[in-house]
């Protein structure tokens with residue numbers, strides 16, 4: 428069967444690419460290996476789909492080429508995204524810049540995309556995995572579940588196969604092999620937006636404790652990144668949005684054999700001297716209490732105990748006996764609590780993959796490959812990963828929209 432445009436992957440970028448290509452009048456086929464389209468979108472934003480963010484800046488997108496993402500976004504940005512989805516029926520709801528469908532159901536986003544695909548006669552075949560692309564043009568071979576192989580012919584091909592984060596939702600990394608077969612360079616994919624592992628024993632003691640903290644990431648003892656928000660200690664290490672935000676830098680540093688640690692500040696609003704004064708006043712007010720009792724009410728009781736121990740103090744030390752240097756040590760530990768990192772959780776627990784197809788080999792104005800005419804690459808398959816907050820989906824919508832309109836437009840022009 429012949430199509431103007433074939434799209435590999437019915438995920439976020441693939442479905443938008445299909446719609447925009449079909450709007451240009453192209454005949455479009457989307458091939459999806461899972462049993463249904465848009466599986467990962469359904470899991471986004473805890474099932475509510477944080478589909479973009481009103482705040483956009485270069486540091487929301489990470490890549491070997493820092494400028495590439497903003498060049499792409501200048502062609503189809505967050506405002507265009509909101510308008511695109513409004514046109515499909517999604518009423519947007521904004522909270523602190525984070526944009527969700529008013530229904531708070533990710534299924535609404537998938538449904539409007541699929542309804543539009545249907546209206547535009549986009550063909551979607553599921554349960555078929557693209558395993559190979561050969562000549563002429565784009566002869567696409569896809570394996571069915573019974574191991575038989577379907578063959579489709581496309582004038583243009585969009586690789587929208589995603590990365591390799593959360594493979595059970597679809598993207599299993601097979602897109603990298605397809606891109607490599609065209610001669611593309613793939614920067615080693617590593618987990619991003621992922622919890623971090625630590626062998627520090629206190630993590631197990633603190634497992635389940637949630638608290639606000641400023642999280643500073645250090646690589647080979649040099650400051651690398653900083654985020655603030657709620658963290659969660661776990662049996663294996665540490666999680667929470669600020670940890671996930673810095674995790675892609677930790678993953679890459681560990682992969683390069685560098686040392687990684689986090690410095691947590693549990694009292695961001697005040698200086699170490701102010702904290703020491705506050706602790707001194709608490710000791711003076713209750714000289715009969717132990718250090719651990721003196722801290723009751725400041726933090727989670729497990730954290731109080733661990734912080735005192737990590738400061739090198741005895742939790743049973745009475746406030747009456749505590750000396751100025753003891754209080755200073757405690758204040759310093761609360762402001763600079765070190766967690767040594769020895770790994771990341773696996774791709775199964777990652778919300779995105781860093782690395783991917785080198786953006787140097789892709790034209791930012793069309794998403795067309797600079798290596799093979801008529802080939803387009805979108806979404807997480809590329810070496811761009813967004814921070815938490817709707818940026819990965821924004822990247823998928825932007826690249827999908829640009830690739831679809833170029834592939835669709837040029838496929839029709841050639842035909843005429």
Ligand SMILES: Cc1cc2nc3c(=O)[nH]c(=O)nc-3n(C[C@H](O)[C@H](O)[C@H](O)COP(=O)(O)OP(=O)(O)OC[C@H]3O[C@@H](n4cnc5c(N)ncnc54)[C@H](O)[C@@H]3O)c2cc1C
Nearest residue numbers: 436438439440460471472557588589597806807817819820
């Ligand atoms: C749990 C979770 C929550 C998330 N929440 C958010 C959020 O709230 N906001 C946000 O911005 N981002 C979020 N993300 C990230 C976001 O979902 C992804 O970055 C985005 O979906 C990537 O879009 P994509 O089109 O590149 O790939 P995907 O959406 O992964 O789609 C790729 C599709 O291609 C198919 N495919 C792969 N290989 C083949 C093949 N060889 N043949 C046929 N089909 C193939 C896959 O099955 C898949 O359906 C979340 C991710 C996860 C895992």
